Amino acid sequence: MASIPYFLFLKAIIPHLVIFAIYARLQEEGFLSLGCGRAPEWTYPDAWGIQWVSDSGYVSGGTTYNLPNDDAYLPRRTMRLFQGNQSKYCYNLSNNAVRLGAAFLLRVYIRPGQTPPYTPKSANGTMVFKLIVDANEWSTVSVAVNETYDNEAYVRSQGDFISVCLARSTPDGDAPFINTLELRPLPASFSSVQRMSSTNTILTEVQHYNMAPLEVSLISYPPDIADRYWRNIALDDNGPFYKINLSDIRNLTRPEDIDIAPSTLFQDSWKGSPYLSFYWTQLVPSFTFSMQFYFAEIDPQVNSTGARVFNIFINGLQETSFVGPVDVFAAVGANTPYMVSGGADSDQSGTLSVNLTPSVQSLFPSFLAGIEKFTPTRLEPLTSSHIVAAVEALKSALNLTSYTGDPCLPEGYGYEWMNCSSRDSVTAILLSNSRTGGIIPDEIRSLDTLLEIHLDGSDLQGPIPDLSALERLEILYVDSTSDSYVR
Known part of the structure; x- marks a missing residue:
């Protein structure tokens, strides 16, 4: 049984026709x-x-x-x-x-x-x-x-x-x-992109696997127009594998639910004997991952519906198998890329085993061309725009433009000279003895949740603006060209 770290399998499948990319001479727009x-x-x-x-x-x-x-x-x-x-x-x-x-x-x-x-x-x-x-x-x-x-x-x-x-x-x-x-x-037609949009997530720890012999190198751009890195996962070089010439892989499209994968991914497929079995460890325990599995029926002997049919079992339990058997020829015919996708949970130990098992009636073993694995993570909203605008003005006025990125988030990684209680609230400016120079901008008045302002020892110039709008302000230390004040 092959072992691959940091991986998870699917709980339910959604079939998709896959098209493959054509080599490009110039890099794609937006690279x-x-x-x-x-x-x-x-x-x-x-x-x-x-x-x-x-x-x-x-x-x-x-x-x-x-x-x-x-x-x-x-x-x-x-x-x-x-x-x-x-x-x-x-x-x-x-x-x-x-x-x-x-x-x-x-x-x-x-x-x-x-x-x-x-x-x-x-x-x-x-x-x-x-x-x-x-x-x-x-x-x-x-x-x-x-x-x-x-x-x-x-x-x-x-x-x-x-x-x-x-x-x-x-x-x-x-x-x-x-x-x-x-x-x-990334094309908006990618299933993974549509899933991000519908679930308000991003996908981290993204991995792409090519189930090919050892001599097959990394697949990336230009065969893959999105420049994904499809890595050979170093299966037994002795196979068994199905192989086909690139010219025999069909370039078929349809307007809905299209996923684009490199044609070279489907040139080889890992062949079961008769089943395929592998497992992954060191996953996040009891976590729902997202996966996409790729197939192309490249064996010329498989020429009819029902000739190769297999089920996918998770952690050896039939009741957690995929919804329905997989029959690639029945879905798209021969030499045509095909993909199934979905989500599944890791077990309490963070281990997950997968078995692709042919049905009793199947004449041929299970097979697999490639896999993608994603870790869904909730998309965290940025700090509120009115706070960002005020902080940008403060950075410019106080010579702090080396600070970039979100001023408050993620929690624990906001600017160290600010305290934020949430994405909508800044409670303190902490720049005592910072020697920044500059002036206090009027925009500071829009930070209406401020409790403390510490700008003493900042070598400021000019007057203190009217801060009467900061009704919650309790402490103000400033030594611009005027005075210090505590309320």
Whole structure:
């Protein structure tokens, strides 16, 4: 029985016809590929038609670091390191594709190299820090010297930019760093995108598996127009596998419920003997995951309905099997991509086993071409727009523009010089002895839930604006060109 970590299976299936992508000569509109720590003028067109640019125009702060003697893919040979004390450091990603409600794939690549820029805090040599997207915690990075960490998420934009942030796990934790950051538009027709919209979620810890022999390499762009990374999961190289020429895979479409998958995914299929059995461990216990499984009937001997029919069982229990048997030929015919999707719960130990078992009447064993796994996470709304507008004015007036991302969220990762009680409430400005300079902007009056303002020792200039609208204000410390005041 094969074992794959961090995986879950489906509780119910929804059939879909799948179409595959055609190779493109130019990158898709909306692609954004950032080489982190590169000089502002740096660009790099790679062999697959993807245009890489420097991250310098998308982030504030951090220092650049070259990975010496590193043979990684060129854009990954530098990093941006954030050693300061800000609560988080954020990339604001925007282009002509980023608009309210649009869906995107985000991908980070993190590699400290052979000689990392600092000694990890952990005794085991692992560097640990946080990834954040908008108001959601995305993932905890854990990476050792000369190892790599990469992660994908599917997100929906809540405005005209998406914030991807890095933060220490604790105030004295490891400094975060990043090598590359990628943004890829996702078609609205994707089942996963429609599921995000209908359930108000984002999908984190996204994984794509190609059930192919060991010699088959990574599938990505341009075969996959969304540039998903389909990884070979290193099954037994001796097979058994079904194989077919790419030219024999049909390119069929229909207007509704179309999912686009790379044609090369369906060139090989893992063949059961007669069943397929595998399991995953280290999942979140008792959690509902989302999955998509891909098939194409590429065996020429299967030429009629009922020739290959199989059921999918979860954790060995027939009562938790999929709704109805799977008969790919009956659904779409031969050499045609097909997908089933749905959700299922992990067990209390975080382990899940899957068995694809042919029916008694089936003449052929079960099979499988590819899998996608997603972790649904509730989409957290951003801090209220009137608070964001006031904080932006405050940042500009007090020379705090290096702070980006959501000012209050996620909880514990808002700006450290503010206290927020919720997305709708700022209760304190804490900038004593900050030496920021600047002035107190009139927009501070719109933060009407403020209880405390500490701006003493900030080297402010100009008068204190009328703060009578701040009816809840209890403490005000200011030494601009005037006085200090306590109420």
